[in-house]
Every structure is written in structure tokens, then in C-alpha cells.
Amino acid sequence: MGKLKFKKEIVNDNVNIEVSTPWKILIVDDEPEIHSITKTVLSNFELEGKKLEFLSAYSGKEAIEILKKVPDIAVVLLDVIMETNDAGLIVAHKIREELNNSKIRIILRTGQPGNAPEEEVIIKYRINDYKEKTELTAKKLFSVIVTAIRSYQDLLIIERNKDGLEKIIQSTKSISEERSLKLFAQGVLTQLISMLNFDSNSLIMNNNAISIEKNTNNFSILASTGLFKDTKNFDEITQASKESILNAINENKTGFINDEYIGCFKFNDKTCYIIYVTGCKNISALDKKLTGVFSSNIAIAFNNLALNNEIFDTQKDIIERLGNIVEKRSKEASNHVHRVAEFSYQLARDYGLDERESNLLRMASPMHDVGKIGISDEILLKPGKLTDEEFVIMKKHSSIGYKMLKDSKREIFQAAAIIAYEHHEKFDGSGYPLKKIGKGIHIFGRITAVADVFDALYHKRCYKEAWKIEDIIELFTHETGKHFDPELVNIVFLDLEKYKKIIDSI
Numbered sequence: 359m360g361k362l363k364f365k366k367e368i369v370n371d372n373v374n375i376e377v378s379t380p381w382k383i384l385i386v387d388d389e390p391e392i393h394s395i396t397k398t399v400l401s402n403f404e405l406e407g408k409k410l411e412f413l414s415a416y417s418g419k420e421a422i423e424i425l426k427k428v429p430d431i432a433v434v435l436l437d438v439i440m441e442t443n444d445a446g447l448i449v450a451h452k453i454r455e456e457l458n459n460s461k462i463r464i465i466l467r468t469g470q471p472g473n474a475p476e477e478e479v480i481i482k483y484r485i486n487d488y489k490e491k492t493e494l495t496a497k498k499l500f501s502v503i504v505t506a507i508r509s510y511q512d513l514l515i516i517e518r519n520k521d522g523l524e525k526i527i528q529s530t531k532s533i534s535e536e537r538s539l540k541l542f543a544q545g546v547l548t549q550l551i552s553m554l555n556f557d558s559n560s561l562i563m564n565n566n567a568i569s570i571e572k573n574t575n576n577f578s579i580l581a582s583t584g585l586f587k588d589t590k591n592f593d594e595i596t597q598a599s600k601e602s603i604l605n606a607i608n609e610n611k612t613g614f615i616n617d618e619y620i621g622c623f624k625f626n627d628k629t630c631y632i633i634y635v636t637g638c639k640n641i642s643a644l645d646k647k648l649t650g651v652f653s654s655n656i657a658i659a660f661n662n663l664a665l666n667n668e669i670f671d672t673q674k675d676i677i678e679r680l681g682n683i684v685e686k687r688s689k690e691a692s693n694h695v696h697r698v699a700e701f702s703y704q705l706a707r708d709y710g711l712d713e714r715e716s717n718l719l720r721m722a723s724p725m726h727d728v729g730k731i732g733i734s735d736e737i738l739l740k741p742g743k744l745t746d747e748e749f750v751i752m753k754k755h756s757s758i759g760y761k762m763l764k765d766s767k768r769e770i771f772q773a774a775a776i777i778a779y780e781h782h783e784k785f786d787g788s789g790y791p792l793k794k795i796g797k798g799i800h801i802f803g804r805i806t807a808v809a810d811v812f813d814a815l816y817h818k819r820c821y822k823e824a825w826k827i828e829d830i831i832e833l834f835t836h837e838t839g840k841h842f843d844p845e846l847v848n849i850v851f852l853d854l855e856k857y858k859k860i861i862d863s864i
Contacts, residue, residue, distance in 0.1 A: 380411040381507050382430060386421040386449065387437040387467070392491075396435065399496045405507055418445035422452055431462055432510040433503060438468040450483040460484075461513045463506035467491055515644060546633065546656055547581050550649070585636075603634055612653060614638055614646055623657040674721050677774060680728055694813055695724035697864045701809035704860060708849045709805065722773035723806050726781045729759025753790045756782050773802060781806040784841045796843075804843045808834075808850065811841075813861050827858065 383400070385393050393414050403410050413428065415421035417440050425431065434453070438446035446466065453459050465487040466479060479485055486509065487502060494502070577592035589595060595603075599618075606612070606620040607630060613619070619641075621633035633653065641649075678695070703720035711719070730738055733755050737748050744752055759778030763771045780794065780803025787795035815825040815833065825833075831851070838847045850857050 380409045381405065381432045381510075382411045382413060382428065383503070384413045384415060384421065384424060384428075384431050384434040386415045386418070386434060386440075386446065388416050388440040389437075390416070392437070396499070399499055400503065403500065403503065405504060410503075417441045418449045421449050422457075425453060425457060425459070425462075429459075433463045433465060433506045435465050435467055438466060439470060447479060447483055450479075450485060454484045461510060461517070463487070463510050465489060465502060465506060467494065547583055550633070550635070550652065580631075599634065599636070603632055607632070613650070614641065619649060621653045621656070623653075623661070674770070677721065677725050677770065680725060693864050694817065695726075697813045697861045698726065698806065698809045699723045700860050700864060701813060701857060702805050704857065705805050705809060705846060705849060706801075708853070709801070709846065711801070718770060718773050719777075719802050719805065721770050722777055722802070723809070725759065725763065725774035726777045726806050726810060727755060727759070728762060728774070729755035729757065729778055731762075732758040753782070756780075756791050776800050777802050777806050779803070781810055783807070785843050786840045788840070799843075804846060808842055808846050812850070812857070816861050827854075 385396055387393060393412075393416075397412050400410055400412075413424055413431065415424050419441070421434070421436075425434075434449075436446045436449060438444070440446060442448075446468075450464050450466070453462060453464065463486045464484070466485050467489050469491045480488055486506065489498075489502065579586075579589055579591065582589050586595070592600065602615065602618055602620060606615075606622045610622060610624065612621050612623070617637060617639035619633070619635040619638050622630055623632075624630040633656070699720045702723045703716050706716035706719050707713075733752060737744065737751055740748070756779055760775050763775035763778060766772060766775070780792070780800050783789035783792060783794045783799045783803055784807075785796055785799070785804070787793050789799075812830065812834070815830045816827070818824045831854075834842060834847050834850075838844045
């Protein structure tokens with residue numbers, strides 16, 4: 359094998375400098391002397407404040423094992439002839455084709471260039487540089503390593519840029535699907551931490567519903583992490599942080615200021631949203647650009663969410679008012695629709711529905727009896743038991759409510775239509791108007807049926823007195839599997855005091 363020769367004096371081999379995140383160099387050669395000389399010559403190498411970390415392999419097989427375990431090797435100095443005449447070429451092929459590592463820079467070093475013609479191997483094996491051992495002086499080796507690491511660094515930047523933009527697209531899409539402002543805010547923090555590789559100890563999200571006066575009474579903490587995790591209100595933040603945030607609001611600034619990032623996104627003259635990040639002193643220019651792109655998307659998402667929330671709140675208000683109108687007209691117990699809504703929400707969460715579905719049920723359930731608008735006072739307000747003929751008419755309120763709501767394209771009204779239609783269906787199929795059976799009844803209908811009956815029995819109506827809780831339990835026990843979904847009844851019975859508290863507190 360050819361020897362690696364140098365034309366300048368070799369420095370001391372016993373250099374032990376501790377560095378952080380050094381450039382990793384893999385030396386692959388079957389001659390121990392080559393390893394020793396290479397490490398000695400490059401012992402004082404430093405590029406952008408980072409030293410070198412050397413890894414050694416004395417065969418092609420050993421090199422592949424190291425490459426599989428250590429993914430962030432920047433450069434491999436690769437001999438061709440080791441355990442076989444083409445061992446190095448096999449390693450190069452496996453790096454590119456099997457390990458799919460296109461970033462690592464491969465420098466082929468050979469003492470017998472005739473066995474591996476330069477033009478052929480560079481193209482075929484995707485080699486980045488080709489050197490004969492006899493021409494590699496210390497100076498040339500230094501230059502080769504600098505060039506290789508620069509190239510590796512550029513590829514990392516390109517990949518990070520690409521990955522960062524992909525994360526922005528994916529994260530913006532995923533968190534923008536969340537309609538809850540608090541969950542959306544937490545999603546923003548989570549994605550920003552992930553994107554910028556923060557230690558997650560210096561982020562806070564604020565909702566500001568104030569005029570541009572320095573009045574902090576209306577600040578609301580939406581989401582927070584790290585040092586701010588237990589922060590409940592704006593006044594608990596340090597004075598320096600408060601001043602930074604208020605100045606950003608008043609001057610309408612968004613960006614990196616000293617070691618802080620402040621994103622100020624105004625929705626209207628009185629409302630804005632704040633992303634506040636500390637500990638940004640060492641953020642790279644690339645990360646700053648990615649944060650800017652992310653923030654631009656988030657600003658749009660915040661505005662869209664705020665607009666959606668306004669629409670949603672308007673729909674909610676309409677539904678509650680209609681529910682109250684029906685409640686007052688039928689002289690039902692006051693706040694019946696509100697108690698059914700809260701009872702239904704809690705039961706939905708305990709059943710396993712997610713926050714969005716559960717909240718949708720809570721918003722829509724006050725409309726469960728909206729069809730009673732179409733029932734005459736003579737029947738609706740009758741104090742005694744209805745005749746069979748009257749009951750047939752009364753049952754039509756389910757279909758009337760459904761027809762009133764079904765053509766709306768709004769999700770909340772579609773949910774309300776389902777509830778109005780199916781909350782009188784029974785688990786055994788004996789209900790109305792569709793005589794659906796078991797899980798064929800929409801879960802919103804099954805949950806509302808439990809909530810509606812439980813609250814109706816618990817409170818006084820024009821045609822009956824309030825029931826004792828013991829009698830309600832007895833009825834639900836008897837009707838489990840008949841009128842009611844057994845799983846839902848079981849959930850209520852397992853934590854009866856919680857559900858009783860809901861209908862006692864409203």
C-alpha cells in the first residue's frame with residue numbers, strides 16, 4: 359500500500375481540545391499509520407469555531423457499521439484497497455445507494471490509482487474528491503477537508519431550509535384546523551419549538567383584547583411553556599418582558615429584538631395576538647427567516663380563526679336564543695337547554711369524543727326541541743297527560759325541528775338538525791320518528807337523550823313535580839338498553855355526583 363507523505367513538520371500528536379458539536383471525520387484505511395498521521399496533521403484544524411472529531415475504521419465492513427450508527431459524519435477519507443481490492447468502492451456504493459446518504463462528502467484516497475481510475479469511480483460511485491496518497495501534503499489535506507466540510511455544510515443548510523419550509527406548511531395546516539383559540543395557540547408554540555429546536559423553556563402566547571393604551575387588564579394567557587408555564591396573567595411576567603411586549607404592540611413591531619422574538623398580530627383596533635419568545639440570542643439567520651415565514655402564515659390563521667369564532671359565536675347566540683324561546687313558550691324549567699348543553703358536553707368528553715366534537719354538541723344541543731315552535735299551545739302547554747292523538751302530534755316536533763335546520767351548510771346547524779331529529783330515538787328501536795336501533799342512532803342523539811331526560815325528571819315541569827335522584831336512578835337502570843345507550847348510562851352512574859352537580863349549578 360502507498361504511504362501518505364507530508365512535506366511539512368508534523369505537530370504534537372497529544373492534543374486534547376474539548377469542542378462542542380465538532381465536525382466528524384471518518385478515516386477508513388487498513389494501515390494504522392495512515393490514521394495516526396491524518397489525525398496528527400489535522401489536530402489543530404478548526405472551522406467556524408468547531409474542531410474535528412475522528413472516527414476510525416480499518417476495513418470496509420467496519421466503516422459501514424460506523425456509518426449506520428453515526429448519521430452526522432461530514433467527511434469520509436476512504437482507502438480503496440483494504441480487505442479486498444475494491445473494498446472502498448463497495449463502501450462508497452453502500453453509502454449512496456443503501457444508506458441513502460447524499461450529504462456526506464466522500465474523498466477517495468488511494469496508493470494505487472491504476473486499480474480505481476479517477477474518471478470512472480467519481481461518476482459511478484458518486485465520489486466527491488479523488489486523491490493519490492503521494493500527492494496529499496499536509497497543506498493540501500487541510501484544503502481538501504475545508505472544501506469538503508463547506509460543501510457538507512451547504513447541503514445541511516439546503517436540507518434544513520427545505521425541512522423548515524415543509525414544517526411550516528404542515529404545522530400551519532394542522533394547527534389551523536383547530537377552532538379552539540387556546541388549542542390553536544398551544545399548537546403554534548409546539549410547532550415553533552419543534553421548528554427552531556428550542557429547549558421549550560422560553561415561549562409564551564398572549565391574547566390581547568385592549569386598546570393601544572398601556573393597560574394590561576384585558577390580557578389573557580392562551581398558551582405557555584417552560585419558564586412561563588405556570589403564568590396565569592400578564593402581571594406575573596417580568597417587568598422587562600412586559601415593556602418589550604407593550605412597546606411592540608404600541609409600535610406595531612414584529613421580529614427579533616435583542617434576544618427576544620415578538621410577533622404582534624392585530625385583528626382589529628382593539629384586539630391583537632402576541633407570540634413572545636426569549637432566549638433567541640443564538641438563532642441563526644435561516645431560523646429567523648423561517649420564523650418570519652411561519653409568523654406570516656400564523657398571522658393569517660389568527661385572523662381567520664378570529665373571524666370564524668365571530669361567526670361561530672353568532673351561530674351559538676342564535677341557537678341559544680331559539681332554545682330559550684322554546685323553553686319559555688313550553689314553560690319548561692328555566693335554563694333547561696343550558697343544563698342539557700353542559701351535561702351533554704361532559705358526557706361526550708367522558709365517552710371519548712374529542713374537544714371539537716364535544717363542543718359542537720354543547721353548542722347545538724340547545725336546539726333539541728326547536729321543533730316545538732310548530733306545536734300548538736293547546737297541546738304544548740297541556741298540564742295533564744296527552745291523549746294518543748295529541749301525542750302523535752307532539753312527536754312531530756322532532757321532524758319539524760329537523761326540517762327547519764337540515765338545509766343549513768353550517769356545521770353547528772347540521773349538528774342541531776341531527777339532535778332535533780334523533781334525541782327521541784330509543785336504543786331498542788321503539789323511539790321516534792325513525793325507529794333507529796342501538797349505535798345506528800347518532801351519538802349526538804344518544805347523548806342528548808340521556809341529558810334531556812335526566813334534567814327533565816330532575817326539575818319541575820308544568821305537568822309534573824321534580825323527581826328524587828333515587829327515582830331517576832331507578833328509571834335509568836330499568837331503561838338501560840331499552841331507552842338509553844347502556845354505555846352512556848354507565849358513564850353517568852360511575853360519576854353521578856359530577857353530573858348531578860352540573861344540573862344543580864345552572
